[in-house]
Amino acid sequence: MACRELCGACCIAPSIARPYYGMPEGKAAGQRCVHLDARQRCELFGDPRRPEFCARFIAEPDVCGENREQALAILADLEVFTLPPARVVEQLAGVSG
Ligand code: SF4
Ligand code: SF4
Numbered sequence: 001m002a003c004r005e006l007c008g009a010c011c012i013a014p015s016i017a018r019p020y021y022g023m024p025e026g027k028a029a030g031q032r033c034v035h036l037d038a039r040q041r042c043e044l045f046g047d048p049r050r051p052e053f054c055a056r057f058i059a060e061p062d063v064c065g066e067n068r069e070q071a072l073a074i075l076a077d078l079e080v081f082t083l084p085p086a087r088v089v090e091q092l093a094g095v096s097g
Helices: 052-056 068-081 085-092
Strands: none
Touching: none
């Protein structure tokens, strides 16, 4: 599928564990990336400083849903499903970090 205009859910919901340009501690789940502009577009698109995670992310209906709200919810769920078990327990307990 084509990436949706004015979405940007994949630049907010997932965490990015590794440090990258502009975000020296990486990005926490639910945190808006500093490179996401007002039109929900990546300011680093085509820039080698863009994280590999982002370059590999491909718009898919299973992940992007039918609208931005669905994408945020699906990606938030996937974030929990891909965490190590100890982090899942922390997330469920509401412990950030
Ligand atoms: S969640 Fe999907 S539709 Fe939304 S910006 Fe990311 S790739 Fe595009
Ligand atoms: S670097 Fe670009 S693609 Fe990656 S999370 Fe930030 S805004 Fe999104």
